Each structure stands twice: as structure tokens, then as C-alpha cells.
Amino acid sequence: MSTEQSLKQRSGLLHYTELVFVVAWKNVKLRYKNSFFGFLWSLLNPLLFLAIFTFIFSQAFPDIENYPLFALTALIFWAFFSTTSNHILGSVVENASVLRSVYVPPIVFPLSQLIAGLINLLISFIPFGFIMYFLGFEASWVNLLVIPCTILFALFTFGFSVSMCAFNVYFRDMGMLWNSLQPALFYFTPIAYSSTLVPENMRWVMKFNPLYHFVELFRTVLYHGAVPSERQIMITGLLTLFMLVTGWIVFSKLKKGFIANY
Amino acid sequence: MGKEAMIELSNVDVSFLVQRYGFSSIKQYFVSLGSKKLFERKPILHNIDISIERGECFGLIGKNGSGKSTLLRVMSGIIKPSSGIVDVRGAVAPMLALGIGLEPEMSGLENIKLCSAFMGVSVRHTNKAYEKILDFSELTQEEMEMQVKRYSTGMMARLGFAIATVYDPEILLIDEVLAVGDVGFQNKCYKRINEIREQGSTVVFVSHFLSEIQKICTRAACMDKGRIVKVGSVHEVGQYYNSLFEDPGVGHSRK
Numbered sequence: 001m002s003t004e005q006s007l008k009q010r011s012g013l014l015h016y017t018e019l020v021f022v023v024a025w026k027n028v029k030l031r032y033k034n035s036f037f038g039f040l041w042s043l044l045n046p047l048l049f050l051a052i053f054t055f056i057f058s059q060a061f062p063d064i065e066n067y068p069l070f071a072l073t074a075l076i077f078w079a080f081f082s083t084t085s086n087h088i089l090g091s092v093v094e095n096a097s098v099l100r101s102v103y104v105p106p107i108v109f110p111l112s113q114l115i116a117g118l119i120n121l122l123i124s125f126i127p128f129g130f131i132m133y134f135l136g137f138e139a140s141w142v143n144l145l146v147i148p149c150t151i152l153f154a155l156f157t158f159g160f161s162v163s164m165c166a167f168n169v170y171f172r173d174m175g176m177l178w179n180s181l182q183p184a185l186f187y188f189t190p191i192a193y194s195s196t197l198v199p200e201n202m203r204w205v206m207k208f209n210p211l212y213h214f215v216e217l218f219r220t221v222l223y224h225g226a227v228p229s230e231r232q233i234m235i236t237g238l239l240t241l242f243m244l245v246t247g248w249i250v251f252s253k254l255k256k257g258f259i260a261n262y
Numbered sequence: 263m264g265k266e267a268m269i270e271l272s273n274v275d276v277s278f279l280v281q282r283y284g285f286s287s288i289k290q291y292f293v294s295l296g297s298k299k300l301f302e303r304k305p306i307l308h309n310i311d312i313s314i315e316r317g318e319c320f321g322l323i324g325k326n327g328s329g330k331s332t333l334l335r336v337m338s339g340i341i342k343p344s345s346g347i348v349d350v351r352g353a354v355a356p357m358l359a360l361g362i363g364l365e366p367e368m369s370g371l372e373n374i375k376l377c378s379a380f381m382g383v384s385v386r387h388t389n390k391a392y393e394k395i396l397d398f399s400e401l402t403q404e405e406m407e408m409q410v411k412r413y414s415t416g417m418m419a420r421l422g423f424a425i426a427t428v429y430d431p432e433i434l435l436i437d438e439v440l441a442v443g444d445v446g447f448q449n450k451c452y453k454r455i456n457e458i459r460e461q462g463s464t465v466v467f468v469s470h471f472l473s474e475i476q477k478i479c480t481r482a483a484c485m486d487k488g489r490i491v492k493v494g495s496v497h498e499v500g501q502y503y504n505s506l507f508e509d510p511g512v513g514h515s516r517k
Contacts, residue, residue: 012437015382015384018379018384018385019379019380022375022376022379022385023376023379026365026368026372026376029368029372030365030367030368033368034367053284097363098363098380099340100335100340100357101336101340101356101357101363102340102355102356102357102363102380102381103338103339103340104380112290120358170281171281193485213456256279257278257279259278259335259340259341260279260280261278261279261280
């Protein structure tokens with residue numbers, strides 16, 4: 001039963017990169033494995049919110065031109081943030097049995113959930129593109145900036161979620177906490193409404209929410225069809241860097257005790 | 263002993279930071295302003311000195327909770343020792359324990375790819391191994407395409423064992439997994455373990471059953487309360503292990 005390929009010492013970035021993609025692809029497949037509509041569910045959630053918001057708010061916010069498009073340009077990315085952060089949060093705990101039986105760097109699991117989330121988002125760009133077209137979206141080259149913005153946002157999401165993921169190993173409360181905080185964050189972020197509706201003297205409070213800056217970034221590129229300002233790029237870039245560094249420190253500090261606390 | 267050591271542990275201590283359980287610990291932590299610890303350090307393994315040679319099948323026996331599985335995890339690199347030196351010279355196959363590492367929602371086939379990736383085998387090479395796994399695990403093509411969650415425990419053990427051994431690991435760690443299969447499969451596993459060993463690999467085998475260890479191991483160690491209390495021939499260790507149950511006073515060498 002001997003095979004030409006024998007086990008190599010597991011090391012090297014190349015091997016782990018392949019592993020991340022193999023696991024990511026497994027995650028994509030698993031997400032919709034036992035469901036009839038599969039991938040469509042990931043479209044359904046934002047579309048449902050879009051329908052509700054359009055029904056309720058388009059009369060309430062008459063100043064917003066093409067309200068459905070306005071809401072959708074933020075909803076797509078909220079959906080990504082919400083599902084991906086949840087998947088990353090649970091990733092290490094869910095794979096405890098693997099981590100207990102073979103040496104794999106734990107970071108492989110959050111990373112592969114990020115990749116899975118990105119693959120899902122990229123595929124959903126196609127149907128969302130059609131929907132936006134029907135909503136009167138005028139495509140221009142500037143819209144392609146959504147790609148680097150998405151990568152930036154994905155890195156931000158990763159840095160943010162990976163800290164929660166590490167804490168979740170020790171305290172499962174993390175998952176519950178994040179589940180109950182999410183709706184609050186959703187309404188605190190100008191997704192269904194425009195930030196200009198918030199009184200001028202209160203707007204500084206909103207800016208403490210990092211998602212505010214990212215939503216504005218995506219709206220600039222997709223809804224206004226404009227190039228983001230240097231200030232916008234700097235703020236979102238720094239937020240991403242900050243989250244990544246924090247995530248890295250927290251994760252590498254906490255991972256030492258993972259094995260005893262899964 | 264002029265042989266080459268494959269696994270060498272000297273003075274290895276392992277302790278875990280374990281969370282003190284429950285909400286009250288968090289409350290105490292905040293009330294005491296952090297002076298009461300949220301985690302406590304729990305020693306698991308003490309002063310482990312062991313050297314396992316190439317081509318050896320080494321048995322580990324001991325009561326429940328004596329630290330056998332933890333020791334296997336130290337050897338596989340999953341657990342880092344808090345002090346001491348761990349020197350493992352070779353590629354380690356995933357620790358074999360029940361159904362571990364298999365993804366229940368995926369088919370057997372997909373699991374082969376996934377597990378191979380975890381073992382560090384590139385996806386390109388899994389096709390070659392497929393036939394051998396199919397042959398060894400005695401699963402039909404149809405069963406291979408079934409989700410693993412619909413497998414019986416024995417089928418899972420067979421698949422797991424087939425995957426872990428197909429790439430000729432230099433070090434194979436087995437944590438009481440063979441008890442599940444039927445006698446036919448057990449014998450097949452023993453044969454395969456011997457084959458791997460004769461190719462110059464090293465096998466570490468954990469079991470509660472003395473008979474299993476006596477069947478395939480060349481040397482053994484007995485563990486008690488996180489210490490290795492006896493190393494020697496299978497016969498000697500077996501006698502010692504049995505004596506643990508006759509007289510509870512033996513082996514309680516607490517400092």
C-alpha cells in the first residue's frame with residue numbers, strides 16, 4: 001500500500017495557502033449543502049431587507065434619490081460583514097476536532113472562512129449587478145474601484161472577527177454577545193438611512209462606528225459613482241490596519257491556550 | 263541501544279491554562295479587580311523522559327485520564343510543552359482517534375481530499391491514494407459518495423485509518439481506535455501497522471487493553487497521573503499495569 005507521495009514535514013507557506021483554499025472551498029460547499037435553494041439564500045436576505053426598507057422608508061426619505069439603489073449599495077456589504085464575521089467567530093471552535101488530531105495553525109480556519117465569504121460575495125455581485133441595473137444604476141469605470149474597496153473591507157472584517165474568534169474559544173458568550181449586538185450596529189450604521197439625516201451636532205458620534213466609514217466608501221463608489229476622497233481612503237485604511245494588528249496580537253496571544261479550552 | 267531515536271522527550275512538563283468555570287469566576291475576577299485569576303494553570307504531564315526508536319511499535323497504557331492522549335498530542339506537535347525538550351524527527355500522521363478530523367456533512371471522497379490537505383499532501387496526489395484507501399477501508403464506491411454522517415462507527419474508523427496510513431507516515435500515533443472495528447478489520451490494521459513499522463516508521467499505540475498492546479507492541483510504558491511510571495518490555499509493563507488495580511497504593515508517588 002505504499003504510495004509515491006509520502007508525507008512531507010508540514011511547513012511552508014505554500015502548503016498552508018493550499019490548505020486555506022481547500023478548507024475555504026469546503027466551507028462554500030457546506031454552507032448550502034443540505035438546502036434546496038442553496039446559494040440563493042445569500043441573496044434573499046439582503047433582498048428581503050431591501051423590499052422592507054423600500055416599502056417603509058422610501059416615502060419617509062423623499063430627499064434620497066433612487067432609494068432602493070441607495071439602500072442596496074450598503075446592504076450587500078452589510079450582509080457580507082454580518083455572515084462572514086459570524087462564520088469566522090465560530091471557525092476555531094467548530095474545527096476543534098481537527099485541531100486536536102493534527103497539527104494545523106489555527107489561523108487556517110478563520111482565514112478560510114474569510115475566503116469563503118469573499119467567494120460568496122463575488123458570485124453575488126453578478127445577480128446584484130442585474131438588480132442594480134434594473135433599479136436604474138448607471139455603470140461606469142469608477143465602479144470598478146469597488147474591488148479594492150471590497151478587499152480593504154474584507155481585511156477589516158477579518159481583523160475585527162479574528163479577535164472575537166479567539167475569545168470565543170474561552171468564552172462562548174462571545175457568540176451570544178455578537179448576535180445581540182449586531183442588530184444594534186445595523187441600525188447605528190447608515191444603511192437604511194442617510195447620515196445627513198442625523199443632526200449635524202450629533203454626527204461625530206456616528207463616526208465612532210467604523211462601519212460608517214466603509215458604508216460611505218461603498219456608496220461613494222457605487223451610488224455616487226465617484227472616486228473616494230483621500231481622507232476616506234486614509235480613514236478606512238487606518239481602521240483596517242488597526243483591526244488587523246489588534247486581531248493579530250489578540251489571536252497569537254490567545255491561541256497558546258486554545259488546546260485546553262475548545 | 264545504537265538505534266536512531268525518532269521521538270525524544272526529555273524533562274517535558276505540560277500544563278494547561280484552564281478557565282475557571284462559570285459566571286461566578288468572571289464576577290470574582292472583576293470584583294477583585296483582576297487579582298483573582300480567571301484562569302488557573304493545571305499541570306497535566308510531569309517530567310516525561312522517553313525515547314522511541316525508528317521501527318519500533320511503542321505501547322502506552324494507563325488508566326483513564328493518566329495523560330496518554332496528551333502525551334500523543336505533545337509528540338504530534340499539537341501541544342507545546344511548558345518546559346523541556348521535544349524532538350520529533352519525521353512527518354507525523356494525524357493522531358488516529360475515533361472519527362476525528364472527518365467532516366460529517368461531506369462525502370467520504372471529499373473527506374479524503376480534506377484530510378490529505380490537513381496532512382500536508384497536495385490535492386494533486388490524492389487521486390493516486392484513492393484506490394488504496396478504497397481497497398483498505400473496504401468501502402464501496404457508493405458508500406464513498408455518501409455523507410460521512412451516515413456511516414457507522416466502524417466505517418468511520420476504517421476510513422480514518424485508511425487515510426492516515428496511506429501516505430506512509432514516518433510516525434503514526436494511534437489513540438485507542440482499533441477497538442471499534444470487527445475482528446477482521448482489526449487484524450488488517452495490525453498487519454498494516456506492522457508493515458509501516460517494517461518500512462522503518464515508528465508507531466506509538468495507546469490502549470486500555472493489555473492484550474492489544476501485547477499483540478503488536480515491542481516496548482511499552484505505563485502512565486499514571488501524568489507521569490511515566492514504568493518503561494520496559496510489554497510483559498513487564500503489563501504486570502505493572504495490572505498491579506495498579508490490585509493495590510491502589512502503588513504508583514502514587516506524589517512529591
